[in-house]
Amino acid sequence: MIRLENVSYAIESRELVSGVSLRVGAGEFAALAGENGAGKTTLLKLVMGLIKPTGGDILVGGASTRGLRVSVMARTVGYLFQNPDRQLFGATVRQELAFGLDFLGVAKDEADRRVGETLDLLKLDPDRAPTSLSRGERQRVALASLFVRRPRILLLDEPTTGLDYRECVQMMETVSRLNREDGVTVLMVTHDMEVALDFAPRMLALSGGKLLADGPTRGLMRDEALLKRASLVPAQMVALARRLGIAPGEADDALSLAAWVERRAGVNAKGGMPDAGRP
Amino acid sequence: MDSLILLEGVSFRYEGAGSRALDDVRLSIAPGEFVGVIGPAGAGKTTLAHTLSGVVPHVRRGDFYGSARVAGLDTVTASVVELSKTVGCVFQDVESQFVTTMVEDEVLFALENFDVPRDEIPARVDRALADLNITDLRSRGISTLSGGQKQKVALAAALALAPSALVLDEATGELDPASSVQVFGLLSQLRRERGTTIIVIEQKIMLLCAYADRLLVMDQGRVVIDGPVRRTLEQPDRLLSLGVNCPRVTTLAARLREKELYHGPPPINLDEAETMVREAMA
Numbered sequence: 001m002i003r004l005e006n007v008s009y010a011i012e013s014r015e016l017v018s019g020v021s022l023r024v025g026a027g028e029f030a031a032l033a034g035e036n037g038a039g040k041t042t043l044l045k046l047v048m049g050l051i052k053p054t055g056g057d058i059l060v061g062g063a064s065t066r067g068l069r070v071s072v073m074a075r076t077v078g079y080l081f082q083n084p085d086r087q088l089f090g091a092t093v094r095q096e097l098a099f100g101l102d103f104l105g106v107a108k109d110e111a112d113r114r115v116g117e118t119l120d121l122l123k124l125d126p127d128r129a130p131t132s133l134s135r136g137e138r139q140r141v142a143l144a145s146l147f148v149r150r151p152r153i154l155l156l157d158e159p160t161t162g163l164d165y166r167e168c169v170q171m172m173e174t175v176s177r178l179n180r181e182d183g184v185t186v187l188m189v190t191h192d193m194e195v196a197l198d199f200a201p202r203m204l205a206l207s208g209g210k211l212l213a214d215g216p217t218r219g220l221m222r223d224e225a226l227l228k229r230a231s232l233v234p235a236q237m238v239a240l241a242r243r244l245g246i247a248p249g250e251a252d253d254a255l256s257l258a259a260w261v262e263r264r265a266g267v268n269a270k271g272g273m274p275d276a277g278r279p
Numbered sequence: 280m281d282s283l284i285l286l287e288g289v290s291f292r293y294e295g296a297g298s299r300a301l302d303d304v305r306l307s308i309a310p311g312e313f314v315g316v317i318g319p320a321g322a323g324k325t326t327l328a329h330t331l332s333g334v335v336p337h338v339r340r341g342d343f344y345g346s347a348r349v350a351g352l353d354t355v356t357a358s359v360v361e362l363s364k365t366v367g368c369v370f371q372d373v374e375s376q377f378v379t380t381m382v383e384d385e386v387l388f389a390l391e392n393f394d395v396p397r398d399e400i401p402a403r404v405d406r407a408l409a410d411l412n413i414t415d416l417r418s419r420g421i422s423t424l425s426g427g428q429k430q431k432v433a434l435a436a437a438l439a440l441a442p443s444a445l446v447l448d449e450a451t452g453e454l455d456p457a458s459s460v461q462v463f464g465l466l467s468q469l470r471r472e473r474g475t476t477i478i479v480i481e482q483k484i485m486l487l488c489a490y491a492d493r494l495l496v497m498d499q500g501r502v503v504i505d506g507p508v509r510r511t512l513e514q515p516d517r518l519l520s521l522g523v524n525c526p527r528v529t530t531l532a533a534r535l536r537e538k539e540l541y542h543g544p545p546p547i548n549l550d551e552a553e554t555m556v557r558e559a560m561a
């Protein structure tokens with residue numbers, strides 16, 4: 001679905017992305033993490049075709065982004081900017097959602113239905129001007145305006161910034177459902193390691209424009225050397241599991257950690273028999 | 280102790296808005312406190328920060344009721360410039376905050392305009408850039424920076440001034456995880472060394488709990504919970520109903536309590552969580 005072959009991107013003589021090769025298959029959900037300035041946004045813009053690589057090639061759905069117009073990409077790819085204000089143009093929330101559906105060739109009554117459904121989900125006054133909304137509210141409108149277009153690929157640049165916990169979970173569950181049920185491919189930049197752990201099975205770690213690691217999120221969060229190089233801090237339960245010497249992947253959320261403690265407590269109460277109480 | 284910040288019955292309605300963004304807010308913050316503010320989108324957190332900086336009601340217009348005093352200044356009669364000498368702010372919309380186009384100029388501008396002795400300025404600029412690990416961005420144009428890099432520049436400019444109070448409105452939202460931790464460390468250090476009053480609006484509950492001593496939860500324009508962090512965490516269900524989650528270590532404590540493996544207070548950081556687990560297993 002998304003294929004990068006030895007992709008580089010340079011501005012003047014500065015290389016912002018260097019020799020990145022990766023594939024994200026249809027229906028995958030991958031997180032992209034790394035330090036500020038690592039090149040995450042640049043990489044996402046490259047995939048969207050907003051900028052073209054200065055080396056290598058990017059294929060989206062089999063076609064090179066070099067020859068693709070962004071307006072054509074936008075038919076199948078939903079892109080969320082790091083700053084939601086970059087993409088809010090409508091005079092009202094309703095207009096913001098309807099914007100573009102027309103251009104995509106969606107029939108009027110179908111468009112109305114989708115906008116209505118999404119407005120219910122959004123719980124915001126449809127007649128308010130996006131500019132008068134709080135930051136989190138604007139972020140939700142920007143995300144919702146992608147969902148109404150039913151994209152096949154979502155490229156999300158820090159989608160949960162500015163959202164409170166409840167909204168963050170709600171948004172991520174919507175994305176996750178699109179991914180699981182409709183097979184939408186998701187590539188999501190995030191600094192929130194809890195979100196990455198909870199929702200993205202795969203993580204790509206970028207640092208200084210290079211791809212440092214690509215693997216299961218749970219595993220990478222236990223890679224101390226990698227975390228340090230990419231300025232990452234593991235999710236809290238993963239960090240605790242490491243301190244307790246629990247093997248990677250064995251217990252990395254509150255529920256499974258509590259169960260692990262319970263087993264251990266049982267073992268200790270029985271006089272430290274190594275496997276007592278275990279199935 | 281005398282309060283540095285005192286809000287009495289503050290309400291505010293933006294021009295043209297139907298409801299109040301702040302609704303009868305009463306709040307007293309003593310010098311040197313480290314206060315975390317959390318709450319759902321639209322709760323009024325940014326409006327509260329704007330009230331402390333004077334942006335509300337001087338720049339963002341609307342109906343203002345009640346009284347807000349910061350370091351003895353009445354925010355309605357004092358000018359935004361006067362207030363900014365006491366309260367340093369970093370706002371959510373970082374782009375709209377820059378007054379220059381180059382990284383170094385941005386930090387310099389603040390210092391040059393706030394009666395900082397000339398001979399101290401270069402060292403303060405160096406220190407602020409180094410504190411945020413952006414020395415290498417010094418001569419870059421701000422518009423070419425990444426989102427997180429821009430936030431670091433805004434933070435450097437605010438920290439360089441060393442004001443009596445610092446208000447950060449989701450100012451670490453786009454920072455990488457290690458940098459967020461580092462910024463909270465810098466804030467703690469400022470508080471310890473200079474007695475700076477710190478007010479951080481944040482959604483990162485784990486960092487708030489690990490660093491702040493007091494937590495305010497806002498909802499629909501009101502401060503609905505105000506107390507020491509640990510006590511606030513003792514009501515996880517109430518927090519959740521306000522859209523706020525407890526740190527995962529606190530959730531773990533609740534699970535262990537259900538299993539009757541733990542009976543103590545909720546841990547608020549990793550060290551405490553580790554101790555809790557080791558005790559539960561013993």
Ligand SMILES: Nc1ncnc2c1ncn2[C@@H]1O[C@H](COP(=O)(O)OP(=O)(O)OP(=O)(O)O)[C@@H](O)[C@H]1O
Pocket residue numbers: 011014016034035036037038039040041042043082423424425426427428453455
């Ligand atoms: N026009 C430009 N000229 C020079 N350098 C640039 C330009 N645009 C971006 N950069 C640099 O490219 C690097 C990558 O930027 P990018 O926005 O991709 O980072 P990022 O990983 O998304 O960071 P963040 O987490 O802060 O959003 C940064 O160091 C940035 O300063």
Ligand SMILES: Nc1ncnc2c1ncn2[C@@H]1O[C@H](COP(=O)(O)OP(=O)(O)OP(=O)(O)O)[C@@H](O)[C@H]1O
Pocket residue numbers: 131132133134135136137162293294295296299300318319320321322323324325326327339371
């Ligand atoms: N300029 C404005 N005009 C009208 N209403 C506004 C304006 N700015 C904010 N509001 C409204 O005031 C309320 C409080 O907004 P505020 O920005 O203070 O919330 P917040 O707690 O900071 O939210 P967030 O977490 O999303 O940043 C919201 O209902 C918002 O929609």
Ligand SMILES: [Mg+2]
Pocket residue numbers: 040041042082157425426427
């Ligand atoms: Mg970015």
Ligand SMILES: [Mg+2]
Pocket residue numbers: 134135136324325326371448
């Ligand atoms: Mg806000």
